[in-house]
Amino acid sequence: MKYSCPKCKSALEIQKTFNKKYMISCKCGLEDLVEFAKNMDEVYLEFLARYDDGSTPGKRQLKAELKESGIIRDESEIKKMIGNATPDPITKEVLYSKKDYISYYKAVTSPPPEMGSPVEDLGLDDGMTRYLHEKGITQFYRFQEEAIREIIFGQNVVITAPTASGKTEAFAIPVIQKVASDNNKGGILAIFVYPTKALARDQIPKIMEIAKSVGVSADVFDGDTKESERAKILESPPQIIVTNFDVLHYHMMYRTRFASACTTAKFLVVDEAHVYSGIFGSNVHYIIKRLKRICKKIQFVASSATLDNAKEFCESLFGAKMDLIQGSGKKGETDLVMIFPSLRTQRALTIDLLEKLTSKKHKTMVFSNSHLNSELIAMQARKKKIDIKVHRAGLMANYRNFVERSFKEDRLSAISCTPTLELGIDVGNVDGVISSTIPINRLLQRIGRAARKGQRGFAFLALGNDPISQYYKNHPDNYFEDIEQTYIDPKNPFVEEFQVLAMACDRPIAMHEMAEHSEAIRKHVESGRLVLQENRYAPNYPAIKDMQSEYSIRGIGKSIDIFLNEKKVGDRVLPMALEELHESAVYFLAGMRYKVKEFDYPKKQFAKIVSIPRNYPYYTRALTEEWPTIETIYEKRRAFGAEVCFCKLHIQKKVYGYVNIELGQEVTQGQKILLENPLEYDFITKGIVIHAPRPTDEMKKAENAEYTEASGYHATEHIIIEGSNMVTGGVSQDLGGISLGTSGLIFIYDGAIGGNGASKALYDRLEKALERSLHIVKECPCASEAGCPRCTFSYRCGNNNEFLHKKASGEILQRINDGEITDIVEPTEGDRPLV
Template identity: 35%
Template sequence: MGQDIQSNLLDLLSFLNEIVKNQNSKISYIYNENYGYPDLGSNIKDMNLSEELKNALINYGIIKLYKFQQEAMESILKNNDTVISAGTATGKTEAFLIPILNLLKNNSEERALFIYPTKSLERDQISRISSLSKELGVSFGIIDGDTPPKERTEIYKNTPQILISNPDMIHLGLSLSSEFRNALKNLKFVVIDEMHIYKGIFGSHMKWILYRLSKLSNEDVLFIGSGATIGNPEEMGESLFGRKVKVIYGPKRRKGTALHIFIDHGYMSRWTFSSYIISSLIKKGLKVLAFTDSQQMSELISKISRKNYNTNVLVHRAGLSAETRKKVENDIKEGLIKGVVSTSTLELGIDIGDLDAIVMTSLPKSYSSYLQRAGRAGRRGNPGLVITIMGDDPIESFYLNNPEKYFSQEPDPGYIEPRNKEVLKLHFISYLLQKGFIKKDDMPEEFLDVVDELLQKGFISISNNIYHPSWKEGRNFILNNSIRSTGPIVKIYYKNKNIGYREMPQALYELHPNAIYYHSGETYLSIKLDVNSYRAEVIKLNDVHFYTKPLYNIDVIEVIPKEKRLAGIIPITYGDLHIMIQVEGYVVKDEYSGSIISTSYYEKPIKWDYWTKGILTKYPELMFESGEKKISSYHALEHVLISASRPIIGASDTDLGGISYPSGHIVIYDSSIGGHGGSKLVFDRFEKVEGLALKIVSSCNCEDGCPRCVFSPYCGNNNQYLSRKGALSLLKYVFENKETKNEEGKPLGKPLA
């Protein structure tokens, strides 16, 4: 490590120690990361590339490729569907761009489609693509929702050899525009960059978009995936592409030096402490990007930073206008501001300039996400500071006690649910509009899951075993449904002006009557939520120092089993679940401490039901000392199983929901409508989930339940009726008994969520 870098990091560490001590908190763990350059491959002059491309690369400053780049190039040139798995900022773009340019240079009729998950990322990457392309005379262009009509017409007339777009544009273009379809007919390559993003619902949609794309062009189109931090690149590539793939592994980390620091926030609330750390770093002159997994927490941290610490920290998240997000990106890139708090929207490789520090306000939803976020600090040869605020959370508590286990783990697996019925409905209608008709024998068998419903609702028709679309109804269906989600969208209105949106069922928890809602730095109070018209109305509030949490219950109405097995002595079923949510009231909590100020209940609960996927388990009915101890034990077990599932499958806090019953039944379900694949991974890895759950409850020394073991910030009962000791007894019984004595039966009694 260079002396200057060492000196800078020691100075930063000394500063951090000082500001943390001022709040009676502490630095719990420090991990020094130092990675060199990846292994080098052959000299450019010796490679099987055109002379023009060799000269262009040398002029560009590339004398040798890294070994993994060369391996990727050779795989692509051999016509292999290829997945490139390498860390952030390691040179993945060059690994697929060079072989594609080599082939397009001498084949003017063939085309390549580069797909990026967002419009911002498209435009961010164009400079890297354009430099080499221009020198070789390979044409390129962007087509998306922001492309002016005149440019779009020119693209349709003279399609560039490299076309850059995003999944939303491709989905709509394939369905609704014959000109768009014609522009993509001669595709030779389809590149899916940032492939690790396509997990869950978004990945399920992407699978079917790629299927439709392959049917449009030809079966010979070559798929290339590129992504960082993928735990199962081969499985994920084959799930998305529907083909066997060759995986090329690059370095897991970027070159450079970074200091990873865990800080226990102590008695101060997480968001207040996060605001304090972010503001302190900014005042020291550092450029800071902070991450939170909650839209509302990002707004709250921005507010506290401004009001309590006189620091301007802007918000970047979904639900804000594209113009607002773009301005935030430009302002921090140009140095006009020094701090941004973001959800996962800035987790991708959008160029916002050099960053001195990354602050994660909690452990991210997955280790893959941690690596992706951490990779944004200290680029271009500068050391990076990566701070994670740790505290009262079962998983954070576990890793505070075992930090070396956190940094020694492998990236999490990606998962999708290709049979999500909401996804299938959208893409069957879209595929019919794209093709005009489909013979029954030529249809993917997955679409059979939704045929009857679509016929009944009049979106499609059938005659002589040929399916046809209902053009008007189909078009409206496509335009009113997003590939970024599966739930209905609740529009938020202030003085009859639409200021934002929230997807169901999350809107139930954030926009129920009297909920505090943060948006664009302003504080609002929800005064009405209509779950039939999907409309919320809000009014502005000034200078409040509290926030709200919903009180709710969830019940399973119906279970349609798909798979069953035994996990030790525990019967476990995976299938379709029909669940009912009831928001019954809310608690008001102090912004600084998180303590409860008041509790209120509605006269009439707000109800909403939907279908998803999930698992149903049945635990033994042990001899508990009371009925309350019994329900508290199952409720605590449900909480800790969900907490343990997070690192096992790479899920966020809100990806999975849970329900416990006095009968010993525990349900873990996908929070997305139709399911996203997470609960299927829990089903497959349930023994691992139970094992981690046992470690969590057995290593905590609290009396009988606390935030570090069985509490959940998303508990519908405000963490009432929880027993760590009861959950521990159940898990010990499961691991110590080998005989199967449990009958599954049906859930009985009042559920707790």
């Protein structure tokens, strides 16, 4: 409904502020700040009454009230932030717009990279030197020179340097040089691995060009390689093959001709190494171990633009000692602004920034942390006539390729993407980057996309309507200290058991081999999956056939295929598929919305979707129930005084309904609808259990003490997960949570089957997370008993954010931080789980 201005009759703009007030403004200049009311009509009537009796504040008074409430910054503070910098007019308009709270501004400049030796001084092949001169490269950067010397010397190396700084040349030149110098000219000598087929095919022309200069052959072999091309490669293998870990895993396990061709490899080059985190990285750790078994000796080279703990992580990933080489890049100056949307939603802020940039012909990438948000941004941006398309996992490869080409060829103004485009795929010239909240090292990789050609760049970190964003609003310096720690969990029992089986498929395991996996081998022998033959453990193929075909190295859960008009248009992995593809769910695909007409689970495991009208007013979020059981305790300690365990958990999950969320509204609660046939799923994972203290005696004497206490624990669970996001390296998307009634037990677990290392990262840094959680609940100005999206609510809550108690949670967190002693107790069936 439109509300008209009493002064000029134009439509009013009414925005809810982060502290539960309403900012009312008109283009004629009339403005007011009205107290919160659940009914918008009451807000409007209050505004009219204030206008009629002359109590509407003047601009100076309103400005003072907004500053005092922490809704906007004082201009003097913004001028101090800017200092001697000269922001672009677009950035300046954003800084002084008074629509948001400006948390941080800096003009980011990269010092020119340190130069190294001339190309001729490194003893490279004459053909390589000529090629580099033809490309205009007469002198290496210092880090490139160090990498070339170390790799040629035979060292295992990990290279970290910003996006577009010359990392590919730093590892490709020395590896290709060594391949060219190798006396054994037959077979594959180097394997270059990329995390996606798209990135591999983006990089292969450059690799082939460098290789050709010294007479070395290179080709790509992946799922998109045609049969005729495969036959040619297998008949006469190139010296360098470009592929991915999925292909290596499959072909080694089935002992194909391609796997046989790889046994002569002497180099494994892994680009974008930071991608191999969590469950995927745990599988890759074993695939590398398997590759070492079938190759005589192999040298490792890795590179990444974002890894902060690069040496430690890569040594764990490769199971080998690595030398670290760090470099810098050269690019234009970029205006970096961290913005807290005080007077609107994060999505509204993002679209406003996008409109400002694209209206001035600045090509822009918008990064979201979820599929849903990337789709919603594109949908709402198109209503503003912005030329934008979606790029995310789960869309078909040909569509993603089309989006990349359109943007690169300047036929598209903007891309709404998930981290799929954090990788080094060349999408051409980029002027602006808008990002949701992620760790600083990944933000720097994202904004490294901008200003590569020396132009002025734009980088906006759009904080959200959530606990961690409110924390960074008040503590922006902490954001720049919260570096992501990439993690893997090689002891994930599901990964270990399957990969040990895969090792036996690659080549039977000798009895003296793999002592560290003796327990997994024993289980396979007892179950009949492995059999002892001539002192070697060999696979029983009929018994493992289904396991081989169903296992996914990128996430142990099976995938649900999505069909539109009988054609496959995407997929989604379990268990997340149950929450997004249940019957009547609204599913977003490439900027369009569809409704799930049929969901066949667990039998055939597919979903059929149908189009819905453009004006359909809702999207959906699933309602879930979960029950945790502690299977094994791995570690136990105290965080301050509270006992906490890191353990193996059995999670029983049920999707019993969903809520309709009004499109365009960033709300955390909606209209409940129950499913006629609830969906059930159970899985084993890893997680932590905290026994939180009880609230104070005063809270326990409340009229409904049991409700207050249970709601306090539920709110505490939300705050710890959402509020500690960056403490653990941005892993809250990988975590689930359950609070059990009034027991005080709070479970926080890995969303991936078997575990992915996320909850272990939280376990190791729990004190810092608990301190930050207390800050969040104390500093939030909302007065609601339940709290609000910026302190206690969670956008992923399976319980429709019912029920929460902000004050009880504040007291629970205070008592934890004060060191109150608690001990883990077994839950009872009477404790109702809240998720």
